[in-house]
Amino acid sequence: MGGKETLTEAGKLVDNRISWRGDSGLEDGSEANLDLSKGMYDAGDSMKFGFPMAFTATIMSWAILEYGDQMNAVKQLEYAHNSLRWITDFLLNAHPSENVxxxxxxxxxxxxxxxxxxxxMSEERPLIQVNTTFPGTEVAAExxxxxxxxxxxxxxxxxxxxNSLLMHARQLFAFADTFRGSYSISIPQVQNFYNSSGYGDELLWAASWLFHATKDESYLSYVTQQNGKTFGNWDSSTWFSWDDKLAGTQVLLSRLMFFGSIEMSTVENLYLQxxxxxxxxxxxxxxxxxxTATSERTAGGLIWVTEWNSLQHPVASAFLAILYSDYMLxxxxxxxxxxxxxxxPDDLRNFAISQADYVLGTNPMKLSYLAGYGSSYPQHVHHRGSSIPVDADTGCKDGFKWLYSKNPNPNIAVGALVGGxxxxxxxxxERSNVKQSEPSTYNTALIAALLSGLLTTSSVVQSYT
Structure with missing residues (x-):
């Protein structure tokens, strides 16, 4: 965020601050007569996956809404707005009709x-859609x-x-809810990359954001009545990630209990509680x-959930902790x-600081996992554009020599958070060590959100509107 996302921006770049990036993917969407040139490449490759890209945008929005003043103070807010809009422009164009x-x-x-x-790139760039025949509730809801x-x-x-965003959001939520089905079942090939564990969390997450955006009582009823009972998983903590939004939903709806000025029924109040x-x-x-502390931590204190992209869950958890701390304050x-x-509240803040410090170098490796930050950080980030010299005349196959090169990346992917x-x-x-060395857009959004929250104390606004 804050301009760092230009690393992964596709399309015709505007005000590009990164010398080794240029225009790309300009024909994306042309087979459907759509302009899908914008958006973000997912990670170290050149894929555009709508599910994690949309999550990236939601996290960016949340961080801007809570901590935009801090971003503005360090002159990053305009960049954050531009990066967010680069994704939402793509998402708007990717939704050409109500149920597609x-x-x-x-x-x-x-x-x-x-x-x-x-x-x-010169390879074919085919498109995949969800619709009423092949539904994708979780990706439509996200x-x-x-x-x-x-x-x-x-x-x-x-x-x-x-207003345009809100109209599309309402339509997409109705599509997601009316034609329920997992995109992992409708489109089995997505299981190899962003396989979904279920769509109930995204329905609650989307309805929660729609309530904040519209104050339409029907969305509050949605999350507090039968759907909440079915999908809420109350009293059981889960790990926040691109796949599971329950913890984020719980913190977001807690806002209404901390700051709520709306009239609500006894039932709604009970379930929000x-x-x-x-x-x-x-x-x-x-x-x-x-x-009741989790024992799932490394010896150095990092929250531990999975070895693949191991930093996503601790950074996401720390972001929720800093939000909750600030809501309390x-x-x-x-x-x-x-x-x-x-x-x-300071105890939650200190936990969040501990995870951020670990990421930035206070760890047994004494290594910053944020490229370009600190005196020691990964030199062989699994990222195509970062690893290949700008003037190298390489195509699809002969570029693999750069993947396996022992030399450091010639272009530093500043602000990219690697897997961990x-x-x-x-x-x-090593670049070939994908599970550890590949960055992703949502990792970068999460660490930017966390660091924005750590810039101050108790600065959240009581209302987003």
Whole structure:
């Protein structure tokens, strides 16, 4: 965010601050007579996956809504707006009619047989869509969440654009909810890359954002009545990620309990309290000296969930912790209780700081996992454009020599958060070590969101509107 996303921006670049990036993917969408040239390449490849891209946009919006003042103070807010809009422009164009959403540009089987700069791509870039015959509830709902949250970001600065986003968000949510079905079942080939574990969380997440964006009571009823009971997983903490939005939904709906000025029924109030209590279960899980603290941590204190892209979950958890800490501070809620023990907002902040510090170099490897930050950071990031010299005249196949080169990347992917360490806290700095060395757009959005929250204390706004 804040301009760093230009690393992965596709299309005809505007005000490009990165010398080794240029225009690419200009024909994307042409087979359907759509302009899908914008958006973000997912990670180190040249794929556009709509599901994680939409999640990236939702996180960017959330961070801007909560911490935009801090971004503005360090002159990054305009860049953040531009990066967000680059994605939402793509998402709007990818939704040409109410019940059709294009969710993928490119074929990963073709894309991954090449190692080339995106500016040099010449391979076929086929499209995949979800529709009423082949539904994709989770990706349609996540896209609705992205548009609803972004509509709040742009409400004051571009009202007509905001209204367009909100109209599409409403349509996509209705499509997602009416034609329920997992995109992983409708389109089995997506299982190899962004396989979904279920769509209930995205429905609640999207409805929550739509309520914040519209104050339409029907969306609040949606999350607090039968759908909440069915999908809410109350009293059980989950890990926030591109695949699972429950923890984010719980924290977002907790906002209404901390700052709510709306009239709501007793039933709605009761079930919102369930969301807040479940958010607090997660907070107690994260605090290292809580009686219910998770034991899933490395020796160095990093939250540990999975060896593939290991930093996503700790950074996402830390972002939720800093939000909850700031909600407590802003609402003058002094105490969080964990099995009888009491904790302060600062305890949550200190946990978030510990995860950020680990990412930025306070770890056994003494390595910053954020490219370009600190004195020691990964030199062989799994990223095509970063690894190939700008003046290299290479095509699809002959570019693989750059993948396997022992030389450091000639172009530093500044701001890219790589996958992260192993459980034993080792890191093998090789491009072919994909699970550790590949960055992703959502990782970068999450670390930018976390660091924005750590710039200040208790600065969240009480209302997004």
């Amino acid at each position: 959403l294009y969710i993928q540009v490119g074929d990963p089987e073709i894309d991954h047989k090449c190692w080339e700069r995106p500016e040099k 896209t609705a969440a992205a548009m609803a949250s972004a509509s709040l970001v742009f409400k004051q600065i571009d009202p007509s654009y905001s 369930m969301y807040r209590e479940t958010a607090e279960v997660l907070m107690c899980t994260l605090l290292p000296d809580s009686p 802003t609402s003058r809620t002094e105490t969080l209780y964990c099995s009888g023990n009491s904790y302060k 360490p192993a459980f034993n806290e080792s890191y093998l700095d």
